[in-house]
Amino acid sequence: xxxxxxxVVGRAVAGALAGALALALLAVVVGxxxxxxxxxxxxxxxxTVVFWQFSPLTAIQPVLDRxxxxxxxxxxxxxxxxxxxxxxxxxxAVAAGRPPDLAEIGSTFLPGLVADSTLIDLTDSIPDLKxxxxxxSVAEYRGRAYAIPWMLGTRxxxxxxxxxxxxxxxxxxxxxxxxxxxxxxxxxxxxAPEIKGFGMNSGEREVLFKKFMPxxxxxxxxxxxxxxxxxxxxxxxxxxxxxxxLSLKPHSLLDRQEMLDEAFTRGRVGFAISGPWMxxxxxxxxxxxxxxxxxxxxxAAGKGTPAxxxxxxxxxxxxxxxxxxxGLTLARFLVREENAMPVYVATGNAFPAAVAAVEDxxxxxxxxxxxxxxxxxxxxxPPVHPRWVEIEEILNGELxxxxxxxxxxxxxxxxxxxxxxxxxxxxx
Amino acid sequence: MSGDAGTRGRASSASRSYAGLLPWxxxxxxxxxxxxxxxxVLSFYDMNPLRPDLTHWIGLSNYTxxxxxxxxxxxxxxxxIFVVGTLPVTLLLAYAVAALLSRLxxxxxxxxxxxxxxxxxxxxxxxxxxxxxYAEQGLLxxxxxxxxxxxxxxxxxxxxxLPSIMAMDVWASVGYYAILILAGRKTLPPPLLEAxxxxxxxxxxxxxxxxxxxxxxxxxxxxxxxTIRSFQxxxxxxxxxxxxxxxxxxxxxxxxxxxxxxxxxxxxACAIAYILLFLVGLILLVQRRLIGRAPAEVPAS
Numbered sequence: 001x002x003x004x005x006x007x008v009v010g011r012a013v014a015g016a017l018a019g020a021l022a023l024a025l026l027a028v029v030v031g032x033x034x035x036x037x038x039x040x041x042x043x044x045x046x047x048t049v050v051f052w053q054f055s056p057l058t059a060i061q062p063v064l065d066r067x068x069x070x071x072x073x074x075x076x077x078x079x080x081x082x083x084x085x086x087x088x089x090x091x092x093a094v095a096a097g098r099p100p101d102l103a104e105i106g107s108t109f110l111p112g113l114v115a116d117s118t119l120i121d122l123t124d125s126i127p128d129l130k131x132x133x134x135x136x137s138v139a140e141y142r143g144r145a146y147a148i149p150w151m152l153g154t155r156x157x158x159x160x161x162x163x164x165x166x167x168x169x170x171x172x173x174x175x176x177x178x179x180x181x182x183x184x185x186x187x188x189x190x191x192a193p194e195i196k197g198f199g200m201n202s203g204e205r206e207v208l209f210k211k212f213m214p215x216x217x218x219x220x221x222x223x224x225x226x227x228x229x230x231x232x233x234x235x236x237x238x239x240x241x242x243x244x245x246l247s248l249k250p251h252s253l254l255d256r257q258e259m260l261d262e263a264f265t266r267g268r269v270g271f272a273i274s275g276p277w278m279x280x281x282x283x284x285x286x287x288x289x290x291x292x293x294x295x296x297x298x299x300a301a302g303k304g305t306p307a308x309x310x311x312x313x314x315x316x317x318x319x320x321x322x323x324x325x326x327g328l329t330l331a332r333f334l335v336r337e338e339n340a341m342p343v344y345v346a347t348g349n350a351f352p353a354a355v356a357a358v359e360d361x362x363x364x365x366x367x368x369x370x371x372x373x374x375x376x377x378x379x380x381x382p383p384v385h386p387r388w389v390e391i392e393e394i395l396n397g398e399l400x401x402x403x404x405x406x407x408x409x410x411x412x413x414x415x416x417x418x419x420x421x422x423x424x425x426x427x428x
Numbered sequence: 429m430s431g432d433a434g435t436r437g438r439a440s441s442a443s444r445s446y447a448g449l450l451p452w453x454x455x456x457x458x459x460x461x462x463x464x465x466x467x468x469v470l471s472f473y474d475m476n477p478l479r480p481d482l483t484h485w486i487g488l489s490n491y492t493x494x495x496x497x498x499x500x501x502x503x504x505x506x507x508x509i510f511v512v513g514t515l516p517v518t519l520l521l522a523y524a525v526a527a528l529l530s531r532l533x534x535x536x537x538x539x540x541x542x543x544x545x546x547x548x549x550x551x552x553x554x555x556x557x558x559x560x561x562y563a564e565q566g567l568l569x570x571x572x573x574x575x576x577x578x579x580x581x582x583x584x585x586x587x588x589x590l591p592s593i594m595a596m597d598v599w600a601s602v603g604y605y606a607i608l609i610l611a612g613r614k615t616l617p618p619p620l621l622e623a624x625x626x627x628x629x630x631x632x633x634x635x636x637x638x639x640x641x642x643x644x645x646x647x648x649x650x651x652x653x654x655t656i657r658s659f660q661x662x663x664x665x666x667x668x669x670x671x672x673x674x675x676x677x678x679x680x681x682x683x684x685x686x687x688x689x690x691x692x693x694x695x696x697a698c699a700i701a702y703i704l705l706f707l708v709g710l711i712l713l714v715q716r717r718l719i720g721r722a723p724a725e726v727p728a729s
Contacts, residue, residue, distance in 0.1 A: 116479045116692065204669075205673070254564065259564065262563070404586065
């Protein structure tokens with residue numbers, strides 16, 4: 001009885017499997033038939049470009065609609081990536097051999113893709129774009145361009161004018177030098193226990209170098225030398241800059257960027273280094289707050305530069321992309337000033353890389369946005385280096401040790417220097 | 429004749445069950461079993477997802493590399509602290525909450541729903557809420573300041589970051605496990621409890637000698653489930669601390685995520701995942717033996 005029962009069950013399972021297979025086959029046959037039937041009277045086939053990017057679809061869709069009108073033979077399949085998982089999605093797609101035809105790639109992710117020869121070399125296809133766009137340093141490696149700069153981002157100094165006034169400082173004269181800045185930070189910090197002079201990033205190791213390096217770059221320091229083969233992390237300029245940065249810590253609120261932004265919004269921090277997205281957020285969430293945006297402070301009057309971190313969103317085409325030519329056509333369209341500017345106006349995150357955008361009338365009526373455009377002139381991008389992920393990790397780790405008081409400024413940077421030097425030394 | 433009909437009926441019922449399981453089995457095969465086996469194979473390869481064409485066999489190198497890596501051992505230690513710190517607390521609290529809920533005469537449904545509520549939320553949402561609570565100028569520090577206690581750098585202080593995540597995890601898990609234990613308690617035959625009371629047993633004695641042995645299988649299930657979940661801790665770390673500060677919250681799954689998606693060492697990440705799988709399997713076996721084997725006490729009567 002048992003074996004008979006099992007054979008009946010076995011037949012039933014086999015039947016269920018066969019049924020599922022039959023249904024799947026039926027679907028394939030019906031699909032093929034429909035496709036075959038429609039072959040006879042099909043409109044001229046459109047080519048499709050798969051485009052992955054980070055802006056909300058409401059911001060990018062009007063631009064793509066314009067592209068469709070200009071290129072009626074190309075259909076754009078756009079997909080919005082999230083900042084949390086976009087990187088993983090791109091990696092998975094490349095690994096699966098199905099990358100998008102065109103993708104928006106952040107400048108910190110770009111070196112890894114270049115190092116692994118994942119992106120195609122566009123240098124010879126876009127010589128005409130060279131003088132029309134800024135930010136090539138984030139997209140080039142050894143003189144070859146592996147992506148096209150689309151949007152450029154930087155950070156500037158947000159100043160709480162109410163706290164400046166309370167601290168007896170002129171609210172219309174934001175600190176321009178390190179000494180002025182340190183003095184203002186200390187005076188604002190002394191106002192009340194719940195008020196801090198400066199918002200210093202901590203608890204998010206991945207952004208630390210972006211916050212510290214502007215002071216180092218402004219002081220003439222750097223991470224690698226001009227040949228990208230030698231670490232210059234422990235230079236006197238960098239050590240001096242880190243000492244200055246750490247001197248702000250006793251008067252600072254230490255937290256993650258979004259919490260620092262929040263604290264600035266609530267009027268509890270005198271100064272915060274942040275991006276243009278705050279320009280939209282502040283008037284909406286804190287209409288009574290009086291604030292100003294200023295260039296980063298420089299080491300001293302007439303010395304160094306008001307440097308900041310330069311990031312970029314570049315457009316890249318993967319080696320495995322299927323519609324490379326159409327992807328490039330779309331990229332060329334997107335970087336044009338008249339197409340990039342609406343994306344900035346809609347998102348407020350990063351500025352068009354198009355040189356012509358600087359003269360856009362939008363910045364006349366939005367002077368605070370204009371400060372970021374000015375800041376971009378002295379902003380510095382991290383080097384595009386095949387080992388950048390590791391270099392960045394070392395730098396961030398050592399900076400974190402310094403911020404937490406585990407190492408002195410000098411010890412942290414010397415340790416970073418030695419580790420980066422070991423990384424760059426060719427293995428026998 | 430009737431025997432044949434019975435056999436056919438049972439067979440038909442079984443076939444319906446198998447047919448019902450078919451969609452899940454197919455999904456499990458495609459989205460569970462295949463990736464699991466693929467990861468096992470990959471763990472013996474040097475594989476960069478951006479250059480799959482360069483993938484090559486390296487044998488056990490990924491495993492030996494992991495076992496010789498200080499970062500791996502640090503992440504394992506952090507994960508172990510998390511598991512050891514959260515598991516007993518979660519279990520004790522869940523048991524206590526279940527005991528309290530079972531004694532309620534009124535409002536049981538409301539309290540049951542309230543206790544279970546965190547289980548209905550995504551861990552991402554919970555983490556985001558706690559991120560605000562734990563902020564330097566967040567609600568918790570607001571309360572501390574009002575009490576005259578200096579604020580605590582919950583997620584910024586390496587000594588506090590992991591305990592803060594552990595506390596959040598306990599809060600998020602207790603309700604779910606309490607409801608499971610409560611369901612176990614509800615299966616206890618009321619006459620048994622009645623008999624125990626008639627025998628003059630005190631409440632604590634009833635709890636220890638009747639209820640606890642009865643719900644032991646549920647407790648075993650809760651321990652196993654919570655152990656697996658705790659070893660897999662990732663979302664909380666991803667949202668709140670990204671492994672920092674000073675690597676104080678670098679757990680094993682977050683470590684393997686970084687190796688896979690930031691350093692593109694997919695084979696190495698797979699090897700770490702399999703070491704974790706092996707460790708969790710080993711611990712589950714020990715737990716099963718320790719908790720599952722203990723004889724159930726029965727009342728003397």
